[in-house]
Amino acid sequence: MTCCTPATPLVTADAFRPSAPWAEELRLASRRVGDGILQTEISVPSIHCGGCINKIERGLTKLDGVQYVRVNLSSKRLVLRWSELGPPPDAIGALKQLGFNGHLFDPTEAAKPRGDLPRLIRALAVAAFASMNIMSLSVSVWAGAEGSTRDILHWICAAIALPALLYSGRVFYESAWRSLWHGQTNMDVPISIGIAAAFSLSVYDSYHGYDHAYFDAATSLVFFLLIGRTLDYVMRERARTAVKGLAQLSPRGAMTIKADGEFEYLPLKEIRPGTRLLITAGERVPVDCAVDIGISDVDFSLVTGESAPRKVESGAVLQAGTLNITGSLTVVAAATAEESFLAEMIRLMEAAESGKSVYRRIADRASVLYAPAVHMTSLLSFLGWMVIQGDVHQAATIAIAVLIITCPCALGLAVPMVQVVAACRLFENRIMVRDGSAMERLNEINTVIFDKTGTLTLGELQVANIDFIDPDALSVAAGLASHSRHPNARAICAAASVHGATFHRFDEVKEYPGLGLEGIYQGKKYRMGRSLFACGTESNSSDTVLTCEGRQVAAISFSDKVRPGAKALVDKLRSAGISMEIVSGDGISAVRKVADELGITYYTAGVLPGGKLDRVKQLCNQGRKVLMVGDGLNDAPALMAAHVSMAPANAADVGRNNADFVFLQDSLDAVFLAYRISRDSGKLIRQNFVIAIGYNVLALPVAILGYATPFVAALAMSLSSIVVVANAMRLKGAAGKGETKPFGRKLQLGRMAG
Amino acid sequence: MKDFFYLIPISLALGLVGLVLFLWSLKNGQYEDLDGASERILYDDDRPSESCLD
Numbered sequence: 001m002t003c004c005t006p007a008t009p010l011v012t013a014d015a016f017r018p019s020a021p022w023a024e025e026l027r028l029a030s031r032r033v034g035d036g037i038l039q040t041e042i043s044v045p046s047i048h049c050g051g052c053i054n055k056i057e058r059g060l061t062k063l064d065g066v067q068y069v070r071v072n073l074s075s076k077r078l079v080l081r082w083s084e085l086g087p088p089p090d091a092i093g094a095l096k097q098l099g100f101n102g103h104l105f106d107p108t109e110a111a112k113p114r115g116d117l118p119r120l121i122r123a124l125a126v127a128a129f130a131s132m133n134i135m136s137l138s139v140s141v142w143a144g145a146e147g148s149t150r151d152i153l154h155w156i157c158a159a160i161a162l163p164a165l166l167y168s169g170r171v172f173y174e175s176a177w178r179s180l181w182h183g184q185t186n187m188d189v190p191i192s193i194g195i196a197a198a199f200s201l202s203v204y205d206s207y208h209g210y211d212h213a214y215f216d217a218a219t220s221l222v223f224f225l226l227i228g229r230t231l232d233y234v235m236r237e238r239a240r241t242a243v244k245g246l247a248q249l250s251p252r253g254a255m256t257i258k259a260d261g262e263f264e265y266l267p268l269k270e271i272r273p274g275t276r277l278l279i280t281a282g283e284r285v286p287v288d289c290a291v292d293i294g295i296s297d298v299d300f301s302l303v304t305g306e307s308a309p310r311k312v313e314s315g316a317v318l319q320a321g322t323l324n325i326t327g328s329l330t331v332v333a334a335a336t337a338e339e340s341f342l343a344e345m346i347r348l349m350e351a352a353e354s355g356k357s358v359y360r361r362i363a364d365r366a367s368v369l370y371a372p373a374v375h376m377t378s379l380l381s382f383l384g385w386m387v388i389q390g391d392v393h394q395a396a397t398i399a400i401a402v403l404i405i406t407c408p409c410a411l412g413l414a415v416p417m418v419q420v421v422a423a424c425r426l427f428e429n430r431i432m433v434r435d436g437s438a439m440e441r442l443n444e445i446n447t448v449i450f451d452k453t454g455t456l457t458l459g460e461l462q463v464a465n466i467d468f469i470d471p472d473a474l475s476v477a478a479g480l481a482s483h484s485r486h487p488n489a490r491a492i493c494a495a496a497s498v499h500g501a502t503f504h505r506f507d508e509v510k511e512y513p514g515l516g517l518e519g520i521y522q523g524k525k526y527r528m529g530r531s532l533f534a535c536g537t538e539s540n541s542s543d544t545v546l547t548c549e550g551r552q553v554a555a556i557s558f559s560d561k562v563r564p565g566a567k568a569l570v571d572k573l574r575s576a577g578i579s580m581e582i583v584s585g586d587g588i589s590a591v592r593k594v595a596d597e598l599g600i601t602y603y604t605a606g607v608l609p610g611g612k613l614d615r616v617k618q619l620c621n622q623g624r625k626v627l628m629v630g631d632g633l634n635d636a637p638a639l640m641a642a643h644v645s646m647a648p649a650n651a652a653d654v655g656r657n658n659a660d661f662v663f664l665q666d667s668l669d670a671v672f673l674a675y676r677i678s679r680d681s682g683k684l685i686r687q688n689f690v691i692a693i694g695y696n697v698l699a700l701p702v703a704i705l706g707y708a709t710p711f712v713a714a715l716a717m718s719l720s721s722i723v724v725v726a727n728a729m730r731l732k733g734a735a736g737k738g739e740t741k742p743f744g745r746k747l748q749l750g751r752m753a754g
Numbered sequence: 755m756k757d758f759f760y761l762i763p764i765s766l767a768l769g770l771v772g773l774v775l776f777l778w779s780l781k782n783g784q785y786e787d788l789d790g791a792s793e794r795i796l797y798d799d800d801r802p803s804e805s806c807l808d
Binding site for chain 1: 766786788790
């Protein structure tokens with residue numbers, strides 16, 4: 001058995017969601033790669049070995065119209081090329097048959113070129129080549145080469161340095177130019193001036209036969225800075241927007257019932273309030289509406305975050321995006337699509353994003369102070385030497401030496417190096433981080449808001465009293481339940497297969513929407529569902545009852561399990577002095593139960609998505625730094641508005657895309673681990689700043705007094721960079737004591753870059 | 755000293771070859787899927803692989 005064969009067909013509440021994108025969506029999510037060939041990128045998070053690659057590539061190649069399939073194991077993504085002449089291949093369906101869940105990549109995301117990373121790496125390679133060769137030639141100059149030999153070596157250095165500086169340094173010149181154009185200054189301005197000045201002065205000096213040339217300093221400066229820039233870019237790459245995913249939850253149209261009783265499928269835009277619509281089982285509700293005829297169970301998880309469906313009947317109000325599970329409903333539209341719940345959510349999220357105060361990253365804050373200081377020092381030393389000696393060449397040499405030696409080489413590495421190491425560390429613990437600033441922000445939090453269902457709990461219904469159910473009854477229940485898509489039924493099937501119960505085969509099964517199931521087995525009539533339906537008597541308990549000819553055989557109760565590690569997390573956060581609260585869309589009794597179990601004193605129940613957002617904003621206005629941990633679509637606006645946010649991997653796509661951190665494991669330990677690693681990395685970043693600036697402060701008098709030869713400059717620059725990198729590496733050791741690494745795989749550029 | 759100057763262009767040329775090879779392999783998509791490449795050799799496949807995605 002290979003590792004990718006599922007051991008048991010686990011059925012979760014998610015399985016029945018109609019996630020298969022339509023053929024049109026596949027077409028929309030693809031881009032043209034020439035000659036009638038379309039390319040689609042599909043993300044398949046569960047690929048994890050060579051067997052998976054082989055299985056998927058073989059399986060998908062067989063589909064009609066598919067010309068090319070290639071799985072990328074590092075980015076867990078597959079590229080599919082298909083001919084646009086035929087209908088789009090049902091790749092998602094085929095993947096599902098192979099046992100993988102595929103998600104279409106956002107078309108705008110897929111169409112985006114691969115970004116600046118390849119350009120940065122090319123620039124880095126060229127700078128590395130140039131700086132190493134120039135450095136080795138410079139060593140012979142420092143070793144005492146004289147006269148014409150020295151001049152020849154200088155000219156060779158110049159010949160290597162010029163193209164390398166032009167090519168690799170472009171990143172800095174462009175950024176500096178943009179910043180100057182807008183009347184601002186950033187770290188790249190002193191860098192660009194320093195590089196240009198050092199090169200020109202060195203050419204001048206070589207021409208006039210002076211001792212020193214700064215070609216080595218200029219190129220290695222570019223090299224070191226590019227390392228920092230590349231790492232930083234890798235960290236930033238992951239930011240993306242999620243609003244697009246929301247729109248996909250709303251159907252494109254709906255079956256309307258005309259006055260004469262005829263059916264007509266109309267696009268969403270043409271549905272007006274008052275239109276009668278037919279919503280069959282398995283469909284999403286297109287607009288806000290009220291139920292007219294019919295009984296069904298509806299999944300309101302988009303609205304409340306609660307996974308247990310609710311029974312609806314005539315008069316009930318449905319929000320757009322909710323999912324009709326068991327029976328057909330005739331409904332009357334109450335609003336147009338633009339005024340419906342989903343559109344409202346999109347507006348809330350956009351408002352939350354624009355209203356969020358912009359976080360200024362540590363490095364940016366530092367550069368605002370740093371750049372003017374460097375310029376002033378350089379200018380002052382030029383003027384000072386002009387006053388003392390009056391020699392323009394001497395003064396210019398010293399001013400440039402000051403610029404080079406104070407160039408924020410180690411500073412440029414100080415932050416990204418730590419953050420890349422921290423991201424690796426998080427990744428090993430199966431936590432994904434969206435960008436570097438998220439770790440800086442997580443370091444500042446003092447309040448945590450939890451969603452309940454799916455966050456503090458696993459969000460999957462489980463049979464709570466499985467040990468008390470007669471095995472025979474369980475087999476009967478499982479046989480009946482296998483005919484339904486209701487989450488309770490799914491939970492029974494899952495529990496039965498885990499316990500190895502056989503599924504009895506029923507001849508005739510009828511599902512009564514909102515009530516339960518009825519079936520005939522060996523001539524006897526079995527019913528399972530609410531007690532009123534199954535036994536004919538009203539009962540207070542919410543248990544599902546199984547009856548045989550009206551006699552109760554078993555009562556099955558369901559519960560949502562608290563995530564492992566939740567209690568430990570609450571204790572650890574409390575001892576770290578962080579206040580916690582639960583804000584849930586669920587009913588008060590369920591919330592109180594979880595809150596009491598975990599010992600969280602402050603909780604609110606029955607909160608709508610807008611209410612969660614308001615609570616986050618309220619806390620932010622009080623100056624609290626809020627970490628929002630949530631999973632559902634109803635949490636998405638709050639996730640966006642919070643100072644920093646976190647979501648489990650089984651969250652709705654929208655929630656996941658909005659979160660700064662996503663943890664792949666079930667346990668909530670991840671939340672505290674992420675917090676601790678962020679805190680440690682914040683400490684290391686501050687240390688790195690002290691080291692880098694300390695070096696500069698030490699080197700500055702040497703440069704101002706005119707002793708900073710190219711040799712001293714090269715030494716200072718390399719040493720400070722090495723110390724900063726070495727300090728960043730300490731994070732791994734400090735955080736790794738006595739812990740096992742369940743996911744020992746290295747973080748690679750390719751994984752982050754895609 | 756001057757007798758050994760011919761070594762400089764040789765070493766530079768060798769370095770350049772290395773640089774060009776690296777840039778070529780980068781462009782050729784050889785760093786696209788480092789995990790996948792190590793797994794793929796385990797599965798015998800007659801189909802010639804197309805490694806260039808662009």
